[in-house]
Amino acid sequence: MSPRRPEQWKKIRLEKREKILDTALELFATHGYHGSSVSMIARKAGISKGLLYTYFDNKEHLLREVLANGMDELIRDLHLIPDQGINREMLLSYIELTFGRLKESTRFYQLFFSLVVQPSVLPIFRQQFIERILPLMKLLEKYFEEQGEQDPLAKAYLFIAILDGVGMDYIATGGIYPLEKLKDLFIHLFLDEQPEKRGT
Amino acid sequence: MSPRRPEQWKKIRLEKREKILDTALELFATHGYHGSSVSMIARKAGISKGLLYTYFDNKEHLLREVLANGMDELIRDLHLIPDQGINREMLLSYIELTFGRLKESTRFYQLFFSLVVQPSVLPIFRQQFIERILPLMKLLEKYFEEQGEQDPLAKAYLFIAILDGVGMDYIATGGIYPLEKLKDLFIHLFLDEQPEKRGT
Amino acid sequence: MSPRRPEQWKKIRLEKREKILDTALELFATHGYHGSSVSMIARKAGISKGLLYTYFDNKEHLLREVLANGMDELIRDLHLIPDQGINREMLLSYIELTFGRLKESTRFYQLFFSLVVQPSVLPIFRQQFIERILPLMKLLEKYFEEQGEQDPLAKAYLFIAILDGVGMDYIATGGIYPLEKLKDLFIHLFLDEQPEKRGT
Amino acid sequence: MSPRRPEQWKKIRLEKREKILDTALELFATHGYHGSSVSMIARKAGISKGLLYTYFDNKEHLLREVLANGMDELIRDLHLIPDQGINREMLLSYIELTFGRLKESTRFYQLFFSLVVQPSVLPIFRQQFIERILPLMKLLEKYFEEQGEQDPLAKAYLFIAILDGVGMDYIATGGIYPLEKLKDLFIHLFLDEQPEKRGT
DNA sequence: GATGAATGAGATTTCATTCAT
DNA sequence: TATGAATGAAATCTCATTCAT
Numbered sequence: 060m061s062p063r064r065p066e067q068w069k070k071i072r073l074e075k076r077e078k079i080l081d082t083a084l085e086l087f088a089t090h091g092y093h094g095s096s097v098s099m100i101a102r103k104a105g106i107s108k109g110l111l112y113t114y115f116d117n118k119e120h121l122l123r124e125v126l127a128n129g130m131d132e133l134i135r136d137l138h139l140i141p142d143q144g145i146n147r148e149m150l151l152s153y154i155e156l157t158f159g160r161l162k163e164s165t166r167f168y169q170l171f172f173s174l175v176v177q178p179s180v181l182p183i184f185r186q187q188f189i190e191r192i193l194p195l196m197k198l199l200e201k202y203f204e205e206q207g208e209q210d211p212l213a214k215a216y217l218f219i220a221i222l223d224g225v226g227m228d229y230i231a232t233g234g235i236y237p238l239e240k241l242k243d244l245f246i247h248l249f250l251d252e253q254p255e256k257r258g259t
Numbered sequence: 260m261s262p263r264r265p266e267q268w269k270k271i272r273l274e275k276r277e278k279i280l281d282t283a284l285e286l287f288a289t290h291g292y293h294g295s296s297v298s299m300i301a302r303k304a305g306i307s308k309g310l311l312y313t314y315f316d317n318k319e320h321l322l323r324e325v326l327a328n329g330m331d332e333l334i335r336d337l338h339l340i341p342d343q344g345i346n347r348e349m350l351l352s353y354i355e356l357t358f359g360r361l362k363e364s365t366r367f368y369q370l371f372f373s374l375v376v377q378p379s380v381l382p383i384f385r386q387q388f389i390e391r392i393l394p395l396m397k398l399l400e401k402y403f404e405e406q407g408e409q410d411p412l413a414k415a416y417l418f419i420a421i422l423d424g425v426g427m428d429y430i431a432t433g434g435i436y437p438l439e440k441l442k443d444l445f446i447h448l449f450l451d452e453q454p455e456k457r458g459t
Numbered sequence: 460m461s462p463r464r465p466e467q468w469k470k471i472r473l474e475k476r477e478k479i480l481d482t483a484l485e486l487f488a489t490h491g492y493h494g495s496s497v498s499m500i501a502r503k504a505g506i507s508k509g510l511l512y513t514y515f516d517n518k519e520h521l522l523r524e525v526l527a528n529g530m531d532e533l534i535r536d537l538h539l540i541p542d543q544g545i546n547r548e549m550l551l552s553y554i555e556l557t558f559g560r561l562k563e564s565t566r567f568y569q570l571f572f573s574l575v576v577q578p579s580v581l582p583i584f585r586q587q588f589i590e591r592i593l594p595l596m597k598l599l600e601k602y603f604e605e606q607g608e609q610d611p612l613a614k615a616y617l618f619i620a621i622l623d624g625v626g627m628d629y630i631a632t633g634g635i636y637p638l639e640k641l642k643d644l645f646i647h648l649f650l651d652e653q654p655e656k657r658g659t
Numbered sequence: 660m661s662p663r664r665p666e667q668w669k670k671i672r673l674e675k676r677e678k679i680l681d682t683a684l685e686l687f688a689t690h691g692y693h694g695s696s697v698s699m700i701a702r703k704a705g706i707s708k709g710l711l712y713t714y715f716d717n718k719e720h721l722l723r724e725v726l727a728n729g730m731d732e733l734i735r736d737l738h739l740i741p742d743q744g745i746n747r748e749m750l751l752s753y754i755e756l757t758f759g760r761l762k763e764s765t766r767f768y769q770l771f772f773s774l775v776v777q778p779s780v781l782p783i784f785r786q787q788f789i790e791r792i793l794p795l796m797k798l799l800e801k802y803f804e805e806q807g808e809q810d811p812l813a814k815a816y817l818f819i820a821i822l823d824g825v826g827m828d829y830i831a832t833g834g835i836y837p838l839e840k841l842k843d844l845f846i847h848l849f850l851d852e853q854p855e856k857r858g859t
Numbered sequence: 860g861a862t863g864a865a866t867g868a869g870a871t872t873t874c875a876t877t878c879a880t
Numbered sequence: 881t882a883t884g885a886a887t888g889a890a891a892t893c894t895c896a897t898t899c900a901t
Contacts, residue, residue, distance in 0.1 A: 068881090071881095072881095088377075089377065089379045090293075090377070090379045090380070091291055091292075091294075091377050091379075091380065092291075092293075092294070093290075093291055093294040094291075094292075094293040094377075094379065094380065096873080096874060096875080097874075097875060097876080098873095098874070098875090106882080106883095107882060107883050107884060108875090108876085108883090108884075109877085109878085109882065109883055109884065109885095110881075110882055110883075112875095112876070112877080113881075113882080117875075117876075118876090169376055169377070172372075172376045172427070173291075173373060173376045173377050175431045176369055176372045176373045176376065176427065176430060176431065177288075177289065177290065177291050177294075177369070177373050178289075178431075179289045179290045179291075179294065180290070180291065180294060185431065188431070189432070210440065210444070212437075213437060213440040213441065213443075213444050214444070216428070216436075216437060216440070216441055217421070217441060217444050217445075217448075219424070219428060220421055220424035220425045220427075220428050220441065221417070221420055221421055221424050222424065223423070223424035223427050223428055224419070224420035224421050224422065224423035224424025224425070224426075224427065225420045225424070226424075227372070227375065227376065227420075227423050227424065227427060228416070228419060228420050228423055230376060231375045231376065231378075231385065231388075232389070236416075237412075237413060237416060240410065240413040240416070241413065241416055241417060241420065243413075244410070244413050244414070244417050245417075248417075248448075263862075263863085263864095263900085263901055267901090268862085268863070271864075272863095272864085275864090296890080296891060296892085297891075297893080298890085298891075298892090306865080306866090307865065307866050307867070308866090308867090308892085309865070309866060309867075309868095309893085309894080309895080310865055310866075312892090312894075313863090313864070313865085317892075317893075318891095318892070318893090468860090471860095472860090488777075489777065489778075489779045490693075490777070490779045490780070491691055491692075491693055491694075491777050491779075491780065492691075492693075492694070493690075493691055493693035493694040494691075494692075494693040494777075494779065494780065496894080496895060496896080497895075497896055497897080498894095498896090506861080506862095507861060507862050507863060508862090508863075508896090508897085509861065509862055509863065509897095509898085509899085510860075510862075512896095512897070512898080513860075517896075517897075518895095518896065518897090569776055569777070572772075572776045572827070573691075573773060573776045573777050575827065575831045576769055576772045576773045576776065576827065576830060576831065577688075577689065577690070577691050577694075577769070577773050578689075578831075579689045579690045579691075579694065580690070580691060580694060585831065588831075589832070610840065610844070612837075613837060613840040613841065613843075613844050614844070616828070616836075616837060616840070616841055617821070617841060617844050617845075617848075619824070619828060620821055620824035620825045620827075620828050620841065621817070621820055621821055621824050622824065623823070623824040623827050623828055624819070624820035624821050624822065624823040624824025624825070624826075624827070625820045625824070627772070627775065627776065627820075627823050627824070627827060628816070628819060628820050628823055630776060631775045631776065631778075631785065631788070631789075632789070636816075637812075637813060637816060640810065640813040640816070641813065641816055641817060641820065643813075644810070644813050644814070644817050645817075648817075648848075667880090668883080668884070668885080671885075672884095672885085675885090696869080696870060696871080697870075697871060697872085698869085698870075698871090706886080706887090707886065707887050707888070708871085708872080708887090708888090709872090709873080709874080709886070709887060709888070709889095710885070710886055710887075712871090712872065712873075713884085713885070713886085717871075717872075718870095718871070718872095
C-alpha cells in the first residue's frame with residue numbers, strides 16, 4: 060500500500076468528521092442530547108469510540124460543533140444586511156429559503172427546537188439564539204413599520220411565531236404536514252394584505 | 260398509640276405525590292427526561308430516592324403521571340363538543356383560556372413541546388397528542404368553512420401553528436415576551452377579519 | 460368491642476406467628492433466602508412489614524425460626540435412642556416416617572436441601588446439621604455391623620445418600636416422582652437382602 | 660504505535676471471560692445467585708463492574724453462560740448413544756466418569772444442585788435439566804430390563820437417586836466424604852449383583 | 860398491637876472518558 | 881490513525897430495617 064499524500068489524509072479526516080457530525084445530529088435530534096450515548100454515536104458512525112475522541116474533545120464539544128455546522132447551513136445564502144433594511148422581494152426570498160431549509164434540514168430544526176425549549180442542556184445556546192434573531196426582529200419591525208402597521212413589533216413577533224409554529228408542527232407530524240399550503244398562506248398573510256384597509 | 264386513620268394516610272400520600280409530580284415536572288421540563296435523574300428529583304422534592312419508588316413504579320411511569328396530570332389541568336373547563344360545531348364566542352373563549360393556561364402552566368407546556376419535538380423519549384405520547392388534536396382541527400376547519408374561507412383546513416393548521424409558535428417563543432424568551440399583544444393580534448387575525456373582503 | 464383476655468391475645472399472636480413462619484418457609488424454599496424479600500413475606504402473610512418485626516428480630520432470625528420449626532416437625536415421633544441401638548423394626552419405622560415426612564413437608568425439605576448445598580447463607584446450619592446426623596450414622600453403622608456387612612460405615616453412608624437423593628429428585632420432579640416405588644425398593648435393599656449370601 | 664491484532668484481542672477476551680466465569684461459578688455456587696452481587700464477582704475477578712458488562716449482557720446471562728460452560732465440561736467424553744443401548748462396560752465407564760467429574764467439578768455440581776432444588780431462580784433450567792436426564796433414564800431402564808429386573812424403571816430412578824444423593828452429601832461434607840468407597844459400593848450394587856437370585 | 864411511610868445502604872446497570880497497543 | 885478494553889462515577893432501582901402515630 061502506498062502511503063497517502065497529506066491532502067488525501069486531510070480529505071479522509073474531513074469526510075469522517077462530517078460522518079460523525081451527521082450521525083450525532085440524527086441521534087441528538089431524535090433521542091435528545093442526554094438520551095444519545097457516545098457509544099451509540101460511534102457505532103452508528105462506523106468508528107470506534109476512541110477515534111471519536113480524536114475528532115472532538117468531549118460530548119458537549121461535539122454538540123457545539125453539530126450546532127455550528129447546522130447553523131452555517133441554515134443561514135447559507137441568507138443575506139439580510141441589518142443596515143439596509145428589507146423590501147418585499149427580500150422578505151419573500153427569505154420566507155422561501157426558510158421553508159426550503161425546513162424541508163432540507165428537518166433533523167437540525169428538530170435539534171434546534173429541542174434546545175430552544177430545553178435550554179439547560181446547553182446554556183449558551185439560548186443566548187446565541189437570541190443574539191442571532193434580534194437583528195432579524197429589528198428588520199422585520201422596520202419593514203412592517205414602513206408598511207404602515209399599527210404595531211410593527213407585535214407583527215414581527217407574529218411572523219417569527221408562525222415560522223416556529225409551522226416548523227414545530229411539521230416536525231411533529233412528519234410527511235403529512237401541508238407545508239406548501241402553509242407557506243402560501245403565510246406569504247399571503249404578510250405580503251399581500253393591505254393593512255391600511257383594516258378597520259375601515 | 261393509635262395508628263393513623265386511613266384518611267390521614269391518604270392525605271399525606273396525596274400531598275407528597277403532588278409534591279413529587281410538581282418537582283418532576285419542573286426538572287423534566289428544564290433538563291429533559293434523560294437529563295433529570297431520579298436522585299435530583301427526590302432531593303429537590305425533599306425525600307429519599309427509595310420513597311419515590313413507593314409512589315411511582317419507575318421513572319417512566321413518573322413521566323406518564325406528570326403528563327396525565329398536566330393534561331388534565333390543561334383541558335379543564337375547555338369544553339369543545341365536536342358534534343355541535345363552534346361559533347365565534349366559543350372560539351374566543353378557547354383562545355383566552357389557552358393563552359391563560361400558557362401563562363399558568365408554562366412548565367407543562369415546556370415539557371409538552373420537548374416531547375412533541377423529541378418523540379423517542381415516550382413514543383406513545385406523540386400518538387396520544389395527535390389523537391387529541393384531531394377533533395380540534397375538525398372543529399376549526401368547519402368553523403372557517405362557515406366563515407367562507409377559501410382553504411379552511413389550511414387556516415386551521417395556521418391557527419394551531421400560531422398557538423404553538425407563540426407558546427414556544429414565550430417559553431424560549433421568558434418574561435419579556437409580549438404575550439398579551441400577541442393574543443390580541445391573534446384574535447384580531449382569526450375573529451375580526453372579514454375574509455369575504457379579501458381580494459376586493 | 461370487649462377487650463380480649465390475655466390468653467386470647469396469646470392465641471392470636473401464636474397463630475399469626477405460625478402464619479408468618481409458613482409463608483416464610485414457602486418463599487425461602489422456592490426463591491431462596493436472598494431471593495425472598497421481607498416485603499414479599501409480609502404481603503403474602505397478610506400483615507405489615509412493621510408487625511413482622513415485632514415477631515422476629517430480623518430476616519436471619521426469621522430463617523432460624525423457620526428452620527427450628529421445621530426441624531421439630533421433622534423429628535417428631537422419631538425416637539432413635541443412640542445408646543440402645545436399633546433393630547430391623549425400628550429402622551423400618553424410621554424409613555416409613557421419613558418418606559412420609561418428605562411428602563408432608565416437601566417445602567421444608569426443599570429449604571433444607573438448598574441450605575445444605577449452599578451453606579454460606581446460614582453458616583451455623585451445616586454444623587448443626589452434621590451434629591444431628593452423626594448419631595444416626597453411628598446407629599446405622601452399628602446396625603449394619605450386626606447384620607454382618609463388610610463395610611458397615613460405607614453402607615450407612617449409602618443409606619443416607621439414597622434418602623437424600625430420593626428427596627432431591629422428588630422435589631425436583633414434583634408430583635410425577637414414583638416415591639412409593641422408591642420406598643419399597645429402598646426397604647428391600649436395606650432390610651430384605653441377606654448380606655451373608657453376597658459373594659457366595 | 661500499531662493496534663493489537665485481532666487474535667491478540669480475542670485471546671485477551673477469552674482468558675478474561677474464562678476468569679469471570681470461574682469466579683461467578685464459585686460465588687454463585689457458594690452464596691447462591693441472589694446472594695452473589697455483581698460487585699463481588701467483579702472484585703474477586705479483579706476487574707471493574709463496568710467491564711463485566713462488556714462480557715455479559717446482565718447478571719442472568721452470566722449465570723446462563725456459567726451453566727452452559729459447566730454443562731459442556733460435565734458431559735465431555737460422555738457418549739451414551741440412546742439408540743444403541745448400553746452394556747455393562749459402558750455403564751461402568753459412565754459411573755467412573757461421573758464420580759470423577761464430581762471431584763473435578765465440585766463447584767459446578769454445587770451450583771447445579773442448588774438450581775435444581777430452587778428452580779425459581781432460573782425457570783428454564785429445570786426444564787432443560789429434565790430434558791437432558793430423560794434419555795439417560797430410558798437407557799438405564801432398558802439395561803435393567805435386559806438384566807431381568809422386576810421393575811427396571813424404579814431401578815433406574817434408584818440409580819439416579821444414589822448419584823444425586825452421593826453428590827449432595829459429598830458437597831455438604833467436603834473432603835471427609837469417602838467418595839471412593841461409595842463408588843465401589845455403588846458399582847457393586849448395580850453391576851455385580853445377580854438379580855435373578857433375588858427371592859430364591 | 861399494627862400500620863405503612865421513610866430511609867440509607869447497596870444492588871444492577873450505563874456511560875463518558877482514558878489508555879495501552 | 882485506530883482500536884476496544886478498561887474504569888469510576890453516576891444512573892435506576894431494591895430492600896432490610898426503623899419510626900411516628
